[in-house]
Amino acid sequence: MAAAGRFCILVAIPAALSTLLVPSAHHDSMLEGIPSGKTRVLDLSYAINDKLVPWPGDEKFFEAKVNATIEKNGYFTRSFWMLEHYGTHLDAPAHFPPGKTTVDQIPVKQLFGPAVVIDVRVESNKDADYQLTATRIEDWEKKHGRIPEGAIVLLRTGWASRWPDVERYRNQDAKGKMHFPGFSVEAAKLLISRRVSGLGCDTLSIDYGASADFAVHHLALGAGLYHLENLADMSEVPEASAVLIVAPIKLEGGSGGAVRVFALLP
Numbered sequence: 001m002a003a004a005g006r007f008c009i010l011v012a013i014p015a016a017l018s019t020l021l022v023p024s025a026h027h028d029s030m031l032e033g034i035p036s037g038k039t040r041v042l043d044l045s046y047a048i049n050d051k052l053v054p055w056p057g058d059e060k061f062f063e064a065k066v067n068a069t070i071e072k073n074g075y076f077t078r079s080f081w082m083l084e085h086y087g088t089h090l091d092a093p094a095h096f097p098p099g100k101t102t103v104d105q106i107p108v109k110q111l112f113g114p115a116v117v118i119d120v121r122v123e124s125n126k127d128a129d130y131q132l133t134a135t136r137i138e139d140w141e142k143k144h145g146r147i148p149e150g151a152i153v154l155l156r157t158g159w160a161s162r163w164p165d166v167e168r169y170r171n172q173d174a175k176g177k178m179h180f181p182g183f184s185v186e187a188a189k190l191l192i193s194r195r196v197s198g199l200g201c202d203t204l205s206i207d208y209g210a211s212a213d214f215a216v217h218h219l220a221l222g223a224g225l226y227h228l229e230n231l232a233d234m235s236e237v238p239e240a241s242a243v244l245i246v247a248p249i250k251l252e253g254g255s256g257g258a259v260r261v262f263a264l265l266p
């Protein structure tokens with residue numbers, strides 16, 4: 001499977017990787033710098049409640065009920081129910097065919113990696129149907145070097161500024177079709193060839209809003225990547241040099257689920 005291939009390549013090209021990744025001593029100091037504040041940590045996830053933007057047609061998406069109260073029981077607990085694909089969430093490969101892996105089975109190694117941020121705010125502002133081109137990825141590589149294997153590629157469209165305004169975030173036309181930017185098939189193909197671990201976006205979907213066939217979902221999830229959708233404001237994440245920690249709910253058999261995403265800034 002794709003995951004097995006990924007491990008083999010890692011062994012084969014450590015030298016090439018190390019020139020592109022920040023050296024490991026630097027990573028160690030990034031972790032060590034968290035308590036002192038020397039390393040900044042950005043939380044790219046929205047808090048979960050009943051006011052997040054749901055996919056059109058999803059009528060019930062979240063519910064929390066109090067089970068025990070301090071007054072009655074001496075302690076406080078709740079139960080909650082939510083859709084797997086609601087708020088900031090991860091799409092596991094099993095979400096779309098031919099993807100197979102469920103959220104609990106994603107190799108943990110894939111959940112940590114350098115963040116590659118591709119800024120398309122200008123393009124997205126001009127054209128809500130913008131799809132990331134392969135050329136824009138190559139432009140990023142000219143500036144920062146080849147995208148390292150295991151990277152998590154984030155598309156910064158600026159759409160987070162519309163959250164949680166349902167109308168502006170979904171941007172539906174009179175026929176109900178949504179209009180927001182996303183990855184193109186050619187961009188996804190190039191990123192798969194770079195052996196990245198996942199794709200992320202600050203919109204409702206990795207495919208652009210007007211997509212009818214979810215071609216990028218089929219392609220990228222089929223190649224063993226995961227998706228991060230509805231990421232919070234990424235304006236402070238640098239185009240290169242941040243490290244991501246992706247922590248999805250370990251829901252057995254899940255097609256995806258709520259995810260906490262942290263960006264460590266050097």
Ligand SMILES: [Zn+2]
Binds near residue numbers: 085089090091229
């Ligand atoms: Zn999803």
